[in-house]
Amino acid sequence: MSASDENPAAPDQHLGDSTQAVHAGQERLKFGKSVTEPIAQTATYVFDSLNEFEEYKQGKRSHFEYGRYGNPTVSTAESKLAALDHAESALLFSSGMSAITTVLFAMLRSGQHIIIMEDCYRRTVQFCDLLGKFGIESTRVPPSDLAALEKAVRPETRVLLAESPTNPHLHVADLEKLVPFAREHRLRVLIDSTFATPVNQCPLDYGVDLVFHSCTKYLGGHNDLMAGSVCGRAGIISAVKEFRDVIGTNTDPNTAWLLIRGLKTLALRMAQQNATTQTIAEYVEAHPKVSRVFYPGLESHPDHEVARAQMNGYGGVVSFEIEGDLARTRQFVESLKIPYLAPSLGGVETLVSHPATVSYSDLSREDRLEIGITDQLVRYSVGIEDCADLIADIEQSLAGI
Numbered sequence: 346m347s348a349s350d351e352n353p354a355a356p357d358q359h360l361g362d363s364t365q366a367v368h369a370g371q372e373r374l375k376f377g378k379s380v381t382e383p384i385a386q387t388a389t390y391v392f393d394s395l396n397e398f399e400e401y402k403q404g405k406r407s408h409f410e411y412g413r414y415g416n417p418t419v420s421t422a423e424s425k426l427a428a429l430d431h432a433e434s435a436l437l438f439s440s441g442m443s444a445i446t447t448v449l450f451a452m453l454r455s456g457q458h459i460i461i462m463e464d465c466y467r468r469t470v471q472f473c474d475l476l477g478k479f480g481i482e483s484t485r486v487p488p489s490d491l492a493a494l495e496k497a498v499r500p501e502t503r504v505l506l507a508e509s510p511t512n513p514h515l516h517v518a519d520l521e522k523l524v525p526f527a528r529e530h531r532l533r534v535l536i537d538s539t540f541a542t543p544v545n546q547c548p549l550d551y552g553v554d555l556v557f558h559s560c561t562k563y564l565g566g567h568n569d570l571m572a573g574s575v576c577g578r579a580g581i582i583s584a585v586k587e588f589r590d591v592i593g594t595n596t597d598p599n600t601a602w603l604l605i606r607g608l609k610t611l612a613l614r615m616a617q618q619n620a621t622t623q624t625i626a627e628y629v630e631a632h633p634k635v636s637r638v639f640y641p642g643l644e645s646h647p648d649h650e651v652a653r654a655q656m657n658g659y660g661g662v663v664s665f666e667i668e669g670d671l672a673r674t675r676q677f678v679e680s681l682k683i684p685y686l687a688p689s690l691g692g693v694e695t696l697v698s699h700p701a702t703v704s705y706s707d708l709s710r711e712d713r714l715e716i717g718i719t720d721q722l723v724r725y726s727v728g729i730e731d732c733a734d735l736i737a738d739i740e741q742s743l744a745g746i
């Protein structure tokens with residue numbers, strides 16, 4: 346057992362998200378009596394004697410051994426993530442994709458099969474296709490389609506992978522239905538909860554096996570780091586850790602420290618991002634130059650009822666379609682003055698994207714349209730700027746088209 350297997354502060358369900366984010370996983374008395382977590386910038390760790398090393402290897406004492414296997418600053422971040430996600434244990438990775446790929450490699454072997462919801466992050470879907478090279482087949486199913494899911498299950502299916510809410514249409518997976526279905530078919534359920542964050546939903550409370558986050562988004566929250574996490578029961582997480590220790594998809598202490606700092610304000614940021622996004626969604630829904638809005642906080646969203654039952658907030662991303670054509674939509678996006686035109690989401694800066702040009706540019710127009718990525722679709726990821734300023738900016742941009 347390495348020191349990183351131990352959560353210094355086990356998750357305490359009675360404490361609120363901000364209390365957990367600030368205090369979980371940290372010693373009260375730190376190096377030099379500092380208030381904040383020190384960065385343990387080291388590649389390896391000292392043993393006093395060979396006897397001590399042997400005791401560590403036998404699991405008789407807790408100790409860090411080598412940077413790829415664990416680091417005190419990374420452990421603190423992992424403990425905070427576990428506390429926030431109501432998990433026994435968490436692991437941090439160098440990116441959201443390295444969390445997903447490491448876990449799938451650790452859980453699946455040749456001859457087995459995975460089912461993935463077709464509206465998952467495109468690189469996740471691409472990776473499931475790549476698993477075919479290793480003899481692991483995958484089937485894509487439409488979101489919220491239990492009949493298609495039932496048809497896709499094979500005797501060798503082991504994993505069901507979904508995202509909730511999804512990008513860019515903000516579909517919400519109904520965990521009350523999905524989890525019992527998976528149990529009945531002996532599948533592990535993995536949920537990528539990046540768009541929700543632990544503040545807006547805790548899928549583990551519904552019996553989900555593992556929860557992913559791209560910490561690059563809301564958890565870091567400042568568009569300045571790349572990291573990913575997985576949370577769940579200690580047994581599965583420790584099996585994944587063995588795999589991570591071999592393939593080296595761990596993250597570094599500086600990134601972990603930035604994440605620790607970001608996590609402390611997560612609940613504050615999410616409260617504002619939830620509220621601002623709801624207001625913007627309602628504003629654009631009522632605007633004559635917007636033809637369609639996708640936001641689970643709106644009654645018009647097909648998954649609104651599921652989201653209302655399952656989530657504490659609806660998140661910081663709203664997608665909408667501009668009335669008109671591609672040229673008009675591009676003009677709207679480029680006339681916005683506050684958001685940056687950039688991929689990603691979840692930081693303090695509002696970002697805007699045109700999925701047809703940016704994330705789906707490699708697909709033919711027909712293929713794009715088939716999955717709902719129209720020429721007129723805009724993805725708007727709300728930051729923490731003042732709501733009135735963002736709305737005034739959207740208004741001026743819509744007025745100009």
Ligand SMILES: Cc1ncc(COP(=O)(O)O)c(C=O)c1O
Pocket residue numbers: 440441442443466508512537539540558559560561571572573689
């Ligand atoms: C829902 C979701 N999951 C996973 C990822 C991958 O995370 P990362 O970019 O940190 O590798 C992304 C990236 O955009 C994402 O949107």
